[in-house]
Structures are given as structure tokens and as C-alpha cells.
Amino acid sequence: MTTLWVLLPLLAALLAAPASALAGYLRPSLAAPVGATLAALAFGASLWGWGMGGGVIDVAWAPTWEIRFAVAFDGLAALYALLATGIGFAVLVYSSRYLPLHLGHEGRPESDGVGFYFFILLFMGSMVGLAMAQDLILIFVFWDLTAIASYYLIGFDRHDPDARASALMALLVTGVTAVLLLIGALMLHAAYGTFSVPELARMVEPGPLLTVSGLLIAVAGLAKSAQAPLHFWLPRAMAAPTPVSAYLHSAAMVAAGVLLIGRVYPLLQKSEVLLDSFLLFGAASVIVGGFLALTRDVLKQLLAYSTISQYGYVVYMFGLGGKYGVAGASFYVIAHALSKSALFLTAGAVTEATGEDRLSRLGGLRKRMPVLAAASGAAAAGLGAVPLTIGFFKDELLFGAALERGPALAALAVLWAALTLAYIWRFWSGIFLGAPGEGTHGERQLPAALVAPVVVLGALVLVGGILVGPFEALAEAAGKASFASPTPVEPAYHLDARPENLMALAAYGLGALIVLSWPAWSRSALGVSRLGERVGPERIYDLTLRGLNRLSDWAHWAEVRDLRSRVAAILLPAGVLVGAGVLATPSAGAYRVGELRAGEAPLLLALAAAAVASLAATRTRPHVTLALVLSGAGFMLAVVYAFFGAPDVALVAVLVETILTLLFVATLKLIPYEVLHRQAELPLQRPRRKALISLVAAAFAFAVVWGALSQPAAEESVARKLLRLTPEAHAKDAVTAILADFRGLDTLGEITVVALVLLGVATLLGRGGTR
Amino acid sequence: MSPGPPGVPGATPDANPRAEPATSVMARKVARLLLLPALLVAAGILVKGYAESGDGFSAGVVAALGVLLQYLAFGREEAEKLPVVRHAVPLAFVGLLASIGVAAAPLLFGDAVLTHYPPPGSKVVYLGTLELITAVLFDVGVFLLVFGFAVGTVTIFARAGEAGGGHNRAGTGVERGEGRSGEGTRE
DSSP states (O other): OGGGGGGHHHHHHHHHHHHHHHHHHHOGGGHHHHHHHHHHHHHHHHHHHHHTTOOEEEEEEEGGGTEEEEEEOOHHHHHHHHHHHHHHHHHHHHHHHHHHHHHHHHTOOTTHHHHHHHHHHHHHHHHHHHHHBOBHHHHHHHHHHHHHHHHHHHTOSTTOHHHHHHHHHHHHHHHHHHHHHHHHHHHHHHHHSOOBHHHHHHHOOSSHHHHHHHHHHHHHHHHHTTOTTSOTHHHHGGGSOHHHHHHHHHTSHHHHHHHHHHHSHHHHTTOHHHHHHHHHHHHHHHHHHHHHHHHOOBHHHHHHHHHHHHHHHHHHHHHHOHHHHHHHHHHHHHHHHHHHHHHHHHHHHHHHHHSOOBGGGOOOTTTTOHHHHHHHHHHHHHHTTOTTSHHHHHHHHHHHHHHHTOHHHHHHHHHHHHHHHHHHHHHHHHHHSSSOOGGGOOOOOOOHHHHHHHHHHHHHHHHHHHOOHHHHHHHHHHHHHHHSSOOOOOOOOOOSOOHHHHHHHHHHHHHHHHHHHHHHHHHHHHHHHHHHHHHSHHHHHHHHHHHHHHHHHHHHHHHHSOHHHHHHHHHHHHHHHHHHHHHHSOOTTTOOOOOOOGGGHHHHHHHHHHHHHHHHHHHOOSHHHHHHHHHHHHHHHHHHHHHTTOHHHHHHHHHHHHHHHHHHHHHHHHSOHHHHHHHHHSOOSSHHHHHHHHHHHHHHHHHHHHHHHHSOOOTTOHHHHHHHHGGGGTOSOHHHHIIIIITHHHHHHHHHHHHHHHHHHHHHHTTTSOO | OOOOOTTOTTOOGGGSTTSOOSSOHHHHHHHHHHHHHHHHHHHHHHHHTTTSSOOHHHHHHHHHHHHHHHHHHHOHHHHTTSHHHHTHHHHHHHHHHHHHHHHHHHHHTTOOTTOOSSOTTSOOOEETTEEOOHHHHHHHHHHHHHHHHHHHHHHHHHHHHHHTOSGGGHHHHHHHHHHTTTOOOOO
């Protein structure tokens, strides 16, 4: 138990959300500082844990299902935990200033922010958990936790239908693909008997099983990382408040996808097919994302497509494989996270100061915001892989990995680097350079808390460009965890004509060419992007969703359109089907009329009374009387149960009839009296058809019951078995034991339905009555 | 909810508290006298459920009937002076959570859903007829849910009825009434 400290980062990160919510409950303004403090603590614990060399905790969780609570603080966990907590801290500091402003614009109370901090910290906690989890089921649990947190955060502006639709889209795309992850995990478990990733990595052999299950898991990761063609949810997720976007893109949601791939990479790399598919999806995402980023006008949209493209690189490098590919992918994640979070926070600050979020209406802000311009300039340079920033090395590693696979892939890499440079130049120069834009006349001051995180992150980008050592060590440690063997890479400046340097120079030249020639072909590029919106995957998503909605509407319509037809639709087919069964069964000796004993006369009497009440119900028109007549039939049946020696059933029948009558009458009270009265006066419609349907259904039901009761009871029936088991369940009453124990799951399902009905009633009728 | 405008015909009796109560002295007296016994019987049914007839469901309905009797005798505003009536809906969900909790708790120990403790065959602590086993807790959840459902639904209906009782709602009521001309069928 000496390694319990391994849990420290996880505990700090998981505690942050409830602690912040509790503080916020006491005083809303406390939520952010408490959350930020715990995030900082978790960051410190992660750093310390990494310094201590990591460790493993592996305890049984659900042994019968071979699920283990296995967490490890290895290189990969350290990388993503540091990102999640470190950038989480920066984002929380930024939010503490940004969110009150945002809520102010939206006219919402400050207390709404408490939920925001809760979910962003839950996000952080589940990211740390995901980073450390070694068991596929545990991974799945944390995976879905991030999806839930993202749903709330993206839909934070819940009065905005667009935000709600975007949140649903993110949840559906990542949630449905998460099920694929679960299926993949179960397939692997079925074949190898374990969910543990390290054990699987030792046992798995290449083959169709690995290809299929690996592909399922990979699709979950790719969808979460917004890789084409499942990329469309990410730009939509920009409906979230800016700090959320920054976090989502750099250290949380999107990073979770490549984290998963990195975690199961020891399995995946055994299959050539999987590696090739990574190349394909990564390349498609780089091109689609990079190209669309060039065409976007809204700041956050541009950055969103840039994220798709950047994670495309990461996936591509995983596909390239080899030590450069795997360690490079991890390094790329670090470099991108630092730059991208700074750029998002810049976009938020600029929009906050000017009230404008489109490039075409911004410009020339460098004089008004020199600090922000410089800091975000460093971050942009980092993304564009300019020397003296950490980004230079990410491209150096990309070129190195691509070169190992031949000149064609290397040429592609150069083209993509140029694309990145071009769109990020467009972003930065569009905001800060040139003539002041139309939308830049607002005179709002920028609070320091909105600039400081950008400065810190920008400074880190520059520090990484000079002192690359710690970042490299982290990436190598992560690469080692993914690659299952050391991955020494030496990113450094070399002042000679080695291929990587030449490729970087070529990328700069090509990037400049794209920027300069952009006005000439921007129009056609826009056209292509419009076409993509028309026929792209988002359209398919829309059509699917709309089709499902229509199906649900139709089912609802068919169900509630007409009570009479609905009852007939159940009674008639049921009667006919049962009747066909009765007619097909040999009937000799199946129907017996038993003898009637004198003591059973009261039973007959009760049955006759029930029959009379049922018949009377068909002729009764006033609604309240009808309710009473029906309950009369029910009470008579309760008497019958009592005669049969079933006190439990009789008790329940009496109680149910009583409470149902009350509820029935209460329901009638909702309808104005005149309406009820007029209804009761209306003539019966199609009485013959109704009678026919009832008779058919009733006759066959009668035949079936008669036939069933004519059979002698089986020797060892289910009932007998349950009766025998009752004492073992510490019970003397079999009915209760059945309800609470033997068939407890049924009871659970039933009470859930009851609770749902209550929820429906409360939602439909609560708050101001019948609308 | 605010009482209906004075002088509107068809307004509910409790719109004017000074008006003649809708129920007789006898009914009110009996209702008041029966509340405590009903709750006691419910508690008895719940506690003895494992030994004799009755279970959480029956207990919940009996308790709800005792409370609903107050509704019938005194009207909504009087009945809502009981705290359980005001919090009936949350109570139902507390019950559901309790039952789901009991059902899911064994997962944490690696057992199947709804494994009850102590396991079959081992010793059980008795408090009178009450046995301390998790199945009883499950039943308590059912009790709370059923009670909360019955009382909560009637409370919501009563509030909605008062809010929609005036003339302004009559129009929508007519349309809705005509929409279900086949009214009167029940399982």
C-alpha cells in the first residue's frame, strides 16, 4: 500500500467538482477560486507523481465480471493529467473573470455559474481518470463522464436552441461511438478473458478479431477527436462559452480521443490495417480541417477547424508508427494544447472587448492590446511551427516520421504544414494587423484575468522553443507507454541542410504563397466549403435525426390519436392471435367443468357481482359514475382473491382499486364540468363494432383461461420453487420475498416506470396548470 | 396558487375560505382522526411485510390514502400544511434512488445486481418482527415511491385544476374534451 499516492492526482481532480459545487452552494463567488485551487493541487500532484516515477494500483472491482479498478500513473497518464489540470487551471482563472461577464450579457444570475464550474471540473476529473485508467471498462466509464460533462457545457446557454442542438449533436456523435468502444472491449474480453490493456497487449495476436475490435475502439477515439468524417460536431460545439471551447479543444474532450488511441496503441499497432486506416482518417482530417479553416470568418470556427486538422496530424503520426510517430504524436499534443488554448482564450478576450467575432470586421488591434497581441502571436507562431517556439519541434518530428515512410508522405507533410501556417497567419494578422476593422470601435477594457492566462500559455510556447527538454521527456515517457518500448527522439535545432530543415523551409515558402495568392482563389474555396455543408456528413446526421423524430412523432400520433382505435388495435389482434392458438390446440379433455361445492357459493356470488358491474360499465355514461362502477367490479374481484386464499393479492387489489378511483376522479376534475356533462350526453358511436371487438377478445380470453384452469398443476412449478426458497431469503411471506428479492429487478423496472409517469405529470401539469 | 377571482361562478370552494365548507363536520372529524392510524398501519404493513401479508407497495398506498383523506375533507390548502404533502414528489424520487441504490450497491462488491445482504443462510438481526436485511431497505424505497406518486399526482392535479378552473381555460378544455370522444375505456 506504499503506492497509494498514485491516486493523489485522481483524487484531487475528482474532488474538485463536488468541492467547488459545495463552495458555490454556500456562496456563488467561491466556486471558481475553490475549483482553481483544487485544479492547481491536482496539477501539483501530477507533477509530483511524474517526478516519483509513477506507479500502478490494481484492485478487484467486480471480480465476477473480471473488471478491475486498475489505474497507473505512467508517461501517458502524466502527459494528459498535466494537460488537463494545468490548462484546466488556466481556463478556470480565465473563467472566473469571463463567466460573470458572459452571464451578465445573457441576463442570468451569478449562481448559474456554479453548475458551469462543477461540470468543467468534472470534465477535468474524468480526464485525469481516463488518462490513468488501465481497464477498458474503467476507461469507458470515464469516457462517458466526459461526454456528459461536455453536453452540459456546450449547452450552457440553454435558452439558445442552437446551443442545445449542438450539445445534443456532440453527445450523440461521441455517445453512440462510445458504445462501439464498449463493444470492442467486450469482444476482446470474450476472446482473452480480461479487460486490462497491458494484459491484452501481451496476449493479443494480429487477426480479424483484433482488426474489428480495434477498429471499433479506434472509431470511438476518432469521433471524440473530431476526425473526418465525424468531425462536424466540433465546429458546432463552438456554441459553448469560450473557456469551454479552449478546454475542450486543447486538453479535454478532443484530446481524450487521441489519449484513447495512445492508451490502446500497443494493441492497435499489431494490425497493419488499423495503422493504415489511421493514416487515411488523419490525412482526410488534416486536409478537410485545414482547408475549411482557411475559409472561415468567425474566429472560433476557424480555430475549431484548425483543431480538427491538428488532431488529424496526431492521428496521422500514430498511423505512421515508429518511435518518431508515436513520441511525436504525444509531443504534438502538448505543443498544440499550449498554443490552441492560448488562441481560444485570445478569441474570447477579443470578442469580449469588441463585441465582434468575425475576422472580416476585426483588424488593427495591436495598438489597443499590445500584450495580448504579443502573447497570442507567440501562440500562433507555435501552431505555425516557427523556430524558437515549441511548435517548431512538433513539425520536425512530423517530418522525421514522414521521411521514414518515403518521399510521398513527406511531401504531403510539407503541404499540410504550409496550410497550418497560412490559416493561423490569417487568424492572427486578421485580428491584430492591418487597418482597424468596422467592429473594433467598442471601448471596453480588457480585465487582466482575461489576458494573464494567454500570456502564461504564450510564454510556455516560447520556453518550449528554447528549453525543449522537459516537454520532450514527457512526450518520450508517453510514447514509451504507447509504444511499449523506449522512444528516444531528439528534437533540437540543427543549423545544417538536413531534410527536416529543408522541409520546414519549403513549408514556410508554400505557406507564404498560399497567404499571398489567397485573394485569387478564396471565392472558389468558399464555394467548395458550401458544397461540403450541403452534402457532407453533417447533412446525413441531420437527416437521420429528423427521420427518427418523424418516426417518434408518427408513433405518438398513432398511439394517442384516438383512444377507441388504440384499444381496438390491442384487443382485436390479441384476441385473434390467442384464438388461433386455441383453435389449433387439440381440445379433447382440455375443457373440464369441475364440481361446485356448497362452500363456494359466496365465490360465485362475488363473481356474478363483478360480471354485473362490468356489464353496467358498458351502459354508464356519466364519468364519475363510470369510475365508481369500474372500481366496484375491481372490489368484487378482490373478494374473489380473498376467497381463493390469496390475502396479499386481495390487499393489493383493494388498495389499488381505492387509489385508482381517487386518481380517476382527480383526473376528471381537470376537465371543466360542462365539457364532461356534454360528453356524457353524446350518443354512442358505432356501438355494434365496439361490441363485436369486445366479444371476440373476451371469448378467446375466456377459452384460454378455461383451458388453463382445466389442466392439473405441474409438480414442481415455479411457484413451488419460490415458496421453497422463501425461508432462505429470511422471509416468511413469499409475495414480499418475490417482489423484493427473487424478482427484484422486475420491481425496479416497474417503480422506475411509476417515477417516470410522475415526472411526466409534474412536467406537463406543474408550474401554472394546463397549458 | 392564488385563489380564483371572487364572484366567478364555478370557482372551487376553497377559493373563499369563509364560505360553507364542502364537507360535513363528521367527515372532517373522521378524516382527522384517521390520519395517524392510517400512517401507523402503513408503517406496520411495511415493517411486517417480510413476515405477513403486505409490502412496500401496500404500505405506500395505505399511507397515501390516509393523507388523501385530508385532501377530500379539508381541501388542498389545509392538506398542504403537512410537510410530506409539500415534498411528495421529491420523496418519490428519493424512494426510487434508494431502491436503485440498494439494487446497484452489490456491483461495488462484485456481486450481481440486487444481491441482498446478509446472504441466504446466515444470521439476521431482528428488531421485533423487523429483520435488518437490505431487502427491507429496497421495500422502503418502493414505499416512498408509491406514497410520493399517489400524493404528488393528486397535489399536481389539484393545483392544475385550480389554475385551470376559471373561464379563461374553458375554451381549451372544450377542445381537449372533444378530442377524446371515446372516453370511458379502462384496462
